[in-house]
Amino acid sequence: MALPTAEYVKIVEELFEKVKKFTYVGKHMQRWDAIEKILGKTRFTADYANLYRNLVYVYSVRAKYAHAKIRKIDVSEAEKVSGVLKVITHKDVPGVNDVGYVIPDQPLLAYSKVRYIGDIVALIVAEDPYIAEEAGEKVYVDYEPLPVIIDPLEIVDPITLEEKKHVLIHDERESDIVARYRIRTGDVKKGFDQASVIVENEYRTQYAEHAYMEPEAALAIPEPDGGITIIASTQCPYEARRAISKVLGMPFNKVRVVVPPLGGGFGGKEDVANEIGAKAALATLLTGRPAIAVHTREESIIGHSKRHPAIMWYKHGASRDGKLVAVEARIILDTGAYASLGPFVAWRATVHSVGPYKVPNAKVDTVAVYTNGIYAGAFRGFGNPQIHFAIEQQMDLLAEELDIDPVEFRLKNILRNGDRTVHGQLLDHGVGLEGALVKAAKIANWYRKRAEYAKQTGTIRKGIGAALLWHGNSIGAEGADYSAVSIIINRDGSVTFRTGLTDFGQGAIQGLIMLAAEILGVPPEYFRVEMPDTASVPDAGPTVASRTTAMGGNATLVAAYKLRKKLNEVAADMLKCSPDDIEIKAPEVYCRSDPARKIRWIDLIEECFWKGISLQEYGYYRAPKARWDDETGHGEPYFTYTFGAIIAEVVVDMETGKTYVERMVTAYDIGRVVNRVGAELHAEGGAIQGLGYALMEEIVHSPEGKVWNPNLYAYYIPTILDIPKEIIPIFVEAGYIRGPFGAKGLGEPSINGIAPAIANAIANAVGVRIKSLPMTPEKVYLELKRKGLIKL
Amino acid sequence: MDLSGLKDKLSYVRKVNDNIAIGALTTPEDLAETFLHKDKKYLGFYDIYKKFASPILKPLATIGGNIGVAVSASDYLTFLLTLNAKVKLVSVEGERLVSLEELVVEKRTLAKDPNELIYEIIFPELPENYSTAFMKIDRREVIVTGYITTAVCLKIENNKIADVRIAFDRVNKRIPSRAKKTEEFLKGKEFSVDIIREAYNKVLPAEMVRKSDFRASGEYRLDLSKVLMKRTLLQAKSRIVEGV
Amino acid sequence: MSTEEYPEIEITLNVNGKDYTVKVKPYERLLDVLRYKLGLSSVKEGCGRGECGTCAVIMDGKLIASCLVLAIQARGKKILTLEGLAPPGKLHAIQKALLDTYAMQCGFCFPGVIMAMKSLLDRNPNPTEDEIREALSGNLCRCGSYLRFIKAAKLAAEYIRKGQVYFEFKG
Numbered sequence A: 001m002a003l004p005t006a007e008y009v010k011i012v013e014e015l016f017e018k019v020k021k022f023t024y025v026g027k028h029m030q031r032w033d034a035i036e037k038i039l040g041k042t043r044f045t046a047d048y049a050n051l052y053r054n055l056v057y058v059y060s061v062r063a064k065y066a067h068a069k070i071r072k073i074d075v076s077e078a079e080k081v082s083g084v085l086k087v088i089t090h091k092d093v094p095g096v097n098d099v100g101y102v103i104p105d106q107p108l109l110a111y112s113k114v115r116y117i118g119d120i121v122a123l124i125v126a127e128d129p130y131i132a133e134e135a136g137e138k139v140y141v142d143y144e145p146l147p148v149i150i151d152p153l154e155i156v157d158p159i160t161l162e163e164k165k166h167v168l169i170h171d172e173r174e175s176d177i178v179a180r181y182r183i184r185t186g187d188v189k190k191g192f193d194q195a196s197v198i199v200e201n202e203y204r205t206q207y208a209e210h211a212y213m214e215p216e217a218a219l220a221i222p223e224p225d226g227g228i229t230i231i232a233s234t235q236c237p238y239e240a241r242r243a244i245s246k247v248l249g250m251p252f253n254k255v256r257v258v259v260p261p262l263g264g265g266f267g268g269k270e271d272v273a274n275e276i277g278a279k280a281a282l283a284t285l286l287t288g289r290p291a292i293a294v295h296t297r298e299e300s301i302i303g304h305s306k307r308h309p310a311i312m313w314y315k316h317g318a319s320r321d322g323k324l325v326a327v328e329a330r331i332i333l334d335t336g337a338y339a340s341l342g343p344f345v346a347w348r349a350t351v352h353s354v355g356p357y358k359v360p361n362a363k364v365d366t367v368a369v370y371t372n373g374i375y376a377g378a379f380r381g382f383g384n385p386q387i388h389f390a391i392e393q394q395m396d397l398l399a400e401e402l403d404i405d406p407v408e409f410r411l412k413n414i415l416r417n418g419d420r421t422v423h424g425q426l427l428d429h430g431v432g433l434e435g436a437l438v439k440a441a442k443i444a445n446w447y448r449k450r451a452e453y454a455k456q457t458g459t460i461r462k463g464i465g466a467a468l469l470w471h472g473n474s475i476g477a478e479g480a481d482y483s484a485v486s487i488i489i490n491r492d493g494s495v496t497f498r499t500g501l502t503d504f505g506q507g508a509i510q511g512l513i514m515l516a517a518e519i520l521g522v523p524p525e526y527f528r529v530e531m532p533d534t535a536s537v538p539d540a541g542p543t544v545a546s547r548t549t550a551m552g553g554n555a556t557l558v559a560a561y562k563l564r565k566k567l568n569e570v571a572a573d574m575l576k577c578s579p580d581d582i583e584i585k586a587p588e589v590y591c592r593s594d595p596a597r598k599i600r601w602i603d604l605i606e607e608c609f610w611k612g613i614s615l616q617e618y619g620y621y622r623a624p625k626a627r628w629d630d631e632t633g634h635g636e637p638y639f640t641y642t643f644g645a646i647i648a649e650v651v652v653d654m655e656t657g658k659t660y661v662e663r664m665v666t667a668y669d670i671g672r673v674v675n676r677v678g679a680e681l682h683a684e685g686g687a688i689q690g691l692g693y694a695l696m697e698e699i700v701h702s703p704e705g706k707v708w709n710p711n712l713y714a715y716y717i718p719t720i721l722d723i724p725k726e727i728i729p730i731f732v733e734a735g736y737i738r739g740p741f742g743a744k745g746l747g748e749p750s751i752n753g754i755a756p757a758i759a760n761a762i763a764n765a766v767g768v769r770i771k772s773l774p775m776t777p778e779k780v781y782l783e784l785k786r787k788g789l790i791k792l
Numbered sequence B: 001m002d003l004s005g006l007k008d009k010l011s012y013v014r015k016v017n018d019n020i021a022i023g024a025l026t027t028p029e030d031l032a033e034t035f036l037h038k039d040k041k042y043l044g045f046y047d048i049y050k051k052f053a054s055p056i057l058k059p060l061a062t063i064g065g066n067i068g069v070a071v072s073a074s075d076y077l078t079f080l081l082t083l084n085a086k087v088k089l090v091s092v093e094g095e096r097l098v099s100l101e102e103l104v105v106e107k108r109t110l111a112k113d114p115n116e117l118i119y120e121i122i123f124p125e126l127p128e129n130y131s132t133a134f135m136k137i138d139r140r141e142v143i144v145t146g147y148i149t150t151a152v153c154l155k156i157e158n159n160k161i162a163d164v165r166i167a168f169d170r171v172n173k174r175i176p177s178r179a180k181k182t183e184e185f186l187k188g189k190e191f192s193v194d195i196i197r198e199a200y201n202k203v204l205p206a207e208m209v210r211k212s213d214f215r216a217s218g219e220y221r222l223d224l225s226k227v228l229m230k231r232t233l234l235q236a237k238s239r240i241v242e243g244v
Numbered sequence C: 001m002s003t004e005e006y007p008e009i010e011i012t013l014n015v016n017g018k019d020y021t022v023k024v025k026p027y028e029r030l031l032d033v034l035r036y037k038l039g040l041s042s043v044k045e046g047c048g049r050g051e052c053g054t055c056a057v058i059m060d061g062k063l064i065a066s067c068l069v070l071a072i073q074a075r076g077k078k079i080l081t082l083e084g085l086a087p088p089g090k091l092h093a094i095q096k097a098l099l100d101t102y103a104m105q106c107g108f109c110f111p112g113v114i115m116a117m118k119s120l121l122d123r124n125p126n127p128t129e130d131e132i133r134e135a136l137s138g139n140l141c142r143c144g145s146y147l148r149f150i151k152a153a154k155l156a157a158e159y160i161r162k163g164q165v166y167f168e169f170k171g
């Protein structure tokens, strides 16, 4: 944990206090990799196939049932197919046959039973991908089908949250409850007694799919010493190395993971990357040849983690003057066949479960359960899109009951500097929520439009809705929260940047370069970002939880600061002035008090070389320790929170029920904007992904646990014709002392508030409230019909 | 069956006597180059084009293949039913002309010999006071099957519905077909929203059986059929009367 | 019949201005030939079913899904991929405009998007916003750079109308 006295903490705090003017930070800048990508030269994982000869192809034979005992696996026929080199089953796994993320509950190759339709029973390794697939049909598995459970309410009672009697999915664990969390603050009974209005509702959200454009891929290469190198499309190289080493039974230092740019991740390329990496590595280990595994789109959809479906029951109470007095909630998350990151998702959902408000009395119970659906894990927002969908509609309903404008009602209850969260955490500074909401309302013309839309007639109507959000930064009490980078200034003055944080499109690495450039005084063009590779980059923790800019940024500041200190000292010696007087503006270095006294950057570097001053620095940062009391849900779960306000404007066709989102204003308090382009793209991209989540996306299982829509044709993600005319990103910079120059994360929060803002806008437009996602044309129409608001 | 070798030969739109013939290998992209996309009578073709798959499919998909797959999502098939289209089948034994309605008997099933090739599609030219329209609605705008689709061919004379043909992706089978009872009800009546409403509330539900699946319920599909029937008819009428 | 029993067939196709003769199996797709036989890995496979647009290339002047075309169907065709868009060392106006609008995220959809823009601008030198949306509607971008694509297409059209088709670049 970060001791307040640790050098790295002091560096970050000192820079936050001192530096207020920036050359690169906050400016619009081109990403370091934009040119290679625009030329189509960037190699994504599957593209490496062109660089290796003698490749073998790995095909996964998946379950025929979503829940069944395996009596026997017969691969003899498959092995006979010409061109097949090896058929791998659980018996061939040299190490531990498990790829579970948080809990060791997920075999890489199923042996005693299958628990969902994506479970893998065998791997075919063949000379040609088409042959491999063909041989897959010849693997015979003798199954004993078991009852399939798709509805989490068959696992738990919705009122008591107790486990029901059912055929266990994880009999080895003796329970299908994965995790439970709770919050107990104040006395909800008393709270509700004081309430003059109470609203109580059930909300549901769906299974959702990342649908990154690049399906998962991994390529394994045998090394002369018996080790294996795996090129993999993963967000977390060190985590993948841990998982693959475990399967292979090899020490970490013989397993090398290299991570090319990813064609999207959004949280999805964590567990499945371990799985596909392990599959390729096993094939290489057992055949001695380079092996490639690439998932088809269908495999990708069926075989990787999803966003948890949620069933949420919420009861909110407010006083006549519009103050929240109590919140009670029960949240059931369906984590599918395996835990994946389910326990952490459930925890994050619990932490945020009352929204960014002052709540004196709260009682929240969350439970995550297994079913026979596709396993659910990390997906941008990590439990928060679900609970915000419920909370923010509850807030609108309270405002309606109280006859207060929804923005005004929120302003009466939001967290501000000096307030305590529901967990008792004091937020003494860095809370920019009010600014975000006020600005968003102004730019969206909130009050005027609310008044205008109240007067509509006809069957095409407009509506405007707001939602607030918050999002704890980094991984909080989930685990060891550290990050690291190394910066090397080469003898020619160019800079090498290394970190185990990965880029899956989000562009956060660009932010790190801008931070380093700011401190060192060299332009970002001097930098080359090396590909994440466990053979060279430092372990920076996982690239998840909106932590790259904040955590990686701090590590970057530390490394750059240490380098800068050395550079200043050597330059001062050369220029005969004080180190504090040194200004670096590469290619020049001069004394601030006398700019005529100057040297070249390259000469400064050369001098360091001859003086024996090492210009290779490592920066490490460990977050302040998170605290969480399991009994009460009190403590400091995250060191800081990103806040935001979303305003969405919609047009609803009442005869078809179809909603079109015309415009969105998204205002985020991210402490300090580092990579401005990246921040804007997140505001836009998160809004568009949120729009898909709100209106169209849903993975649907059949009662037998098959997936009805494992493709991009019936799993609808927005096309360019479905998106708003305009998305207006606004940033508030409230500054958090332990973020790089005050910065917080935006990767995930950018989706949290979209669906509820759209839901509230639909309610404003046509007077019906859709309490389950996605808010399809059908749901809107049938609700209008039921209420007699539309008659054909 | 790879017919791409015949592409040049079987890609055309021709007027033959009082008929229009479309070669089986004509693609949506090819159609877009022809008068069918400009003549206001045939704007149903343009409507389909706008909603057909996505640009990367429009130069590849063929109208013959669209009929060949014979599914409710075959948009040209749905529309061509309103044009009383016939299909010319060719095999080594010779050629024959069958009505499209008789050719498509069930989902993925054509009343033809496997070695008979769909050669061209023929339909009578529409006189002046006719026009057509097609609509499809789904959760997103394109790359969709459509919750439902509707095509109409309408003739207006002195604001009377002189002739009308209405097809849906499904009426009571798993293939596109015409809502003939609804058509009969409308024929000869004064064109008005009220009469359309009466038709879709009283007659259409008697001949239409909509099923539920994971994408939508039968109830919603039936109601949406009513809405799109109204909208396509209004669209076709506007094309006849206003020219747009 | 199993895969190995299919005979290979020799086809010639013109890609980015050069003729190539390759041996293909009858079930191989144009996408496979471009990616793995010719090494043109800008052509991506996001779905293999015509649903995503990441494999889009221009064949005989038309934007098509290369995952839905059999290699043998591409016999004798002229194909343009992103690799052939601009002369070596230059950026095409579309690429320049995408940089100018800071559209880049993961970039996996970009090759297809760029080809779709090229196909649009070849037909329509001054497209409206609606025309741009329609032309790009087969290219899914999950990172959500769509609004930037619209701006970029307009900007690229402007460059091209001014005769600025190719640009020098650093890096």
Ligand SMILES: Cc1cc2nc3c(=O)[nH]c(=O)nc-3n(C[C@H](O)[C@H](O)[C@H](O)COP(=O)(O)OP(=O)(O)OC[C@H]3O[C@@H](n4cnc5c(N)ncnc54)[C@H](O)[C@@H]3O)c2cc1C
Residues within 6 Å of the ligand: A713, B001, B003, B024, B025, B051, B052, B053, B054, B057, B060, B061, B062, B063, B064, B065, B066, B067, B068, B069, B073, B074, B075, B076, B116, B117, B118, B119, B143, B144, B145, C049, C050, C051
């Ligand atoms: C992503 C995607 C989106 C789509 N969207 C739409 C849409 O919006 N609307 C729509 O209507 N369709 C859509 N389709 C379906 C498809 O593109 C069409 O049905 C298309 O017209 C089929 O044409 P084809 O030439 O590719 O036929 P093929 O796939 O080659 O053939 C289809 C069938 O017809 C047979 N056949 C083909 N030509 C002939 C012939 N001349 N004589 C006899 N039999 C023949 C074939 O043997 C085969 O059985 C979509 C498909 C995809 C992949």
Ligand code: FES
Residues within 6 Å of the ligand: C044, C045, C046, C047, C048, C049, C050, C051, C052, C053, C054, C055, C056, C065, C066, C067, C068
């Ligand atoms: S790979 Fe061809 S359209 Fe998706």
Ligand code: FES
Residues within 6 Å of the ligand: A213, A263, A264, A505, C104, C105, C106, C107, C108, C109, C110, C140, C141, C142, C143, C144, C145
């Ligand atoms: S930039 Fe990632 S999919 Fe478009």
